[in-house]
Amino acid sequence: MALGPRVLKTGIAVAMALYISKFLGFQTPVIAAVAAIFAMQPSIYRSWRYFLDQLQTNTLGAAIALLVGMAFANDPLIIGLTCIIVIMICLKMKMEETIGLTLVTVIAVLEASGQWDFALSRFLHTLVGIGSAFVINILFFPPKPNVQFLKQIDAVFNRMSLLLRTAISDEMKESSFRSEYQALETEMLSLHDKFKLFEEEIKKIKRAKYRRSRQIVVYKQMLNTLQKGLEVLETIDNHYFQSTRTPEINAAFDRHLELLEKAHELVLLKLDDKMKPELESIEQMEIENEKFLQTVMQEIHFDDGSRRLSIVAAACYEYGYQIARLDRLAGHADIEEKVTS
Template sequence: MKLQFRVGLRTIKTGIAVAIALGFSWYVFGIYSGMGAVAAIVAMQPTIHRSFKIVFNRIFGTILGLVCGLAVVATLGANPLTIGLAVIVSLVFNSMIGRTDMSTFAAFAIVLMFESPTGDYAHYALTRSLLTVVGVLSAVAVNYIVFPPHYEDRLLLFVKKTTKQLMEDWRSLVKDDSKLLAVRKQVLKHEEMIIMLQEDQKYPLVASGQSEAFIQLKQLVDLEDKLLLLLESIASHRDLPMSEEQEKALGQEIDFLLSHHYDVIFSHERNQPMFTFDQEISEVKDIINGHLLDYREQLEKMK
C-alpha cells in the first residue's frame, strides 16, 4: 500500500491555533489545560462562516453548561448522579430555547468541570470558560488571517476532471449504475464546495462568492450536474424500447452538446459566441428529452 504524505493548510492552521490556546493557558493562566486547545480544534472549520458559527455555539454552550453544573452542585452536591442530572438539565434547557446545536458543548463543559482537583468548582469553571473563549477566538483569528480558505482553483480542477470523465465514458457509464453513483458522489462534493464559497462571501479577506469568477464556476458545476442528470436519466430508462435510428440520433445529439461543453471548460477568451443550437430536438423518450433540454439550457447560459 502506497502512503501519501500531504499537509494541508487547515492542518497547519489547526496546529497554530492549538499552540496559541495552550500558550495562553500556560503563560497567562499559569496552568496547562487542554480545554482551550480542544475548543480551537473544533472551531477550525473549512470556512470562515462556520468558524464564526462555532464561536457562538462553543462559548455560550460552555457557559450554559457550567452554570447548570454549578447550580446542581450548589444544591445537591457533587457526585456521579448529580453530574448526570446537570447534563440532563443543560440538554433540556438547550432544547427549550431551540439551541440543540449547543447541547454537546454544554454537556462537555459540565463533565470537564468536575475534573477540578479541589472543591472550588466556580473558579475552575470560570477559568475553563475563559480558556474556551481563548481557544475558539484563536482558531477564528488564525483561520481568517493566515491563508484564509480559497477553494476556487481546486474546485475548477475537480470539475474539469469529473466532467472529462463524463464526456469520455458516458456510453459505458449509462450501462453501469455503480460507476454513475461514484460520479454523483464527486459532483455532490463539488456542490458542497460551492456552498462553502458562498458562505464566506461576507468576509473581505476571502474570495467573494459574488465575484464573476465564482459565478462562472457555479455555472460550470450546474452544467456538470445537468450532464450527470441526463446520463442518470438514460441509465434508468435504458430498457425502454428505442429503434437503432433513435439511439443513433440521441448519441449524436449528446456528442454535439458535449463538444460545446468541452469548449466551455477548456477554451478561454473568446470574442464571438461559442456556439449556436439547432431548433430540432431528437426523437427520444420524453423523460430523457427533458434532461437533454435542461442540459442545453445550461449550456446556453455559458455563452
C-alpha cells in the same frame, strides 16, 4: 490521503492553545486543545460564527453547570441530566454545532462542584482553544471557497464527461463505470458544500456588490448545469437500456451527448478566458438540441417499449438548455478570480 491546509491549521491551533495554556499556568491544557480541534472551520465566516455561538452556549452552559454544582453533589446522574438540559437549550437556540464542545465545558465545570474560581478556569480553557483556532484559521492559509469550488468544477466535469461519452456506447467495464459514477455523486455533494461556503462568505462577511452577486449567479448556474448532466446519467441508467431502441437511435443519442459535452467544455473554457472569441459560440448546439428532441419524439411509438426514450431525450434537452443558459451568463459575467494554481 492529502495533507491539506485544514489539517495543518488544526495541528498549529492545538499547539498554540497548549502554549497559551502553559503560559497562563492552566493545570489541564488538554481542554484547550480539544476546543481548538472542534473549532477549526472550513471558512472564515463559519469560524467567526462558530466563535460567537460557542461564546454564547459555553457561557450559558458554564453558568448552568456552576449552579448545579453548587446545589447538588457531583453525581453521575446529575451530570447526565445537566447535559440533557444543555443539549435541549442548544437545540432551541439552533446552535447544534456547539453541543459537543459545550458539553465538554459543562462536564469540566461540574467537576468543580460549585467552586466558581475552578469553574472559571475551566471555562477560560475552552475560550483559549476556540480563540486559537479562530486566529490560526484567519492568519494561516485563509480558506478560499471560490478557488476550491472552481478547481473542483473542472474535476467533476472531467469525470462526468467521461461517463456521458461512454454511457450509450457502453465502452467502459461495468465495474469501472459504477465506481466512477459513485465517485461523481460524492464529488457533487462536496461541490454543493463548497458553493454554500462561498455564498455564505459573500453574503455574510463581504458586501454583496453587483460584481459579487454576479459571481454567485454564475457559480450557481455552473453547479446546476453539472447537476443536470448527472441527472442525464441517472436517467440513462434507469430508462435507456430498459427501452426498445434501434442502432440508429443509439447512434443519435451517442452523437448528441458528445455534442453536449463539447459545448459544456467550451463554456467552461470561456468562463476561464481560454477560448478565442471566434470559437466561443454554441448556437449550433442549441439548434441541434431542439432538432434532437423533435427527432426522438417522432421516432418513438408510445404503444411499445420505446416510450421510455422520451424521458432520456427530455433529460438531454434540459441539460443542453442549462448549458446554453450558462453560456449566456458567461457572456456577461465578470469572474473576478481565476484558478491560478
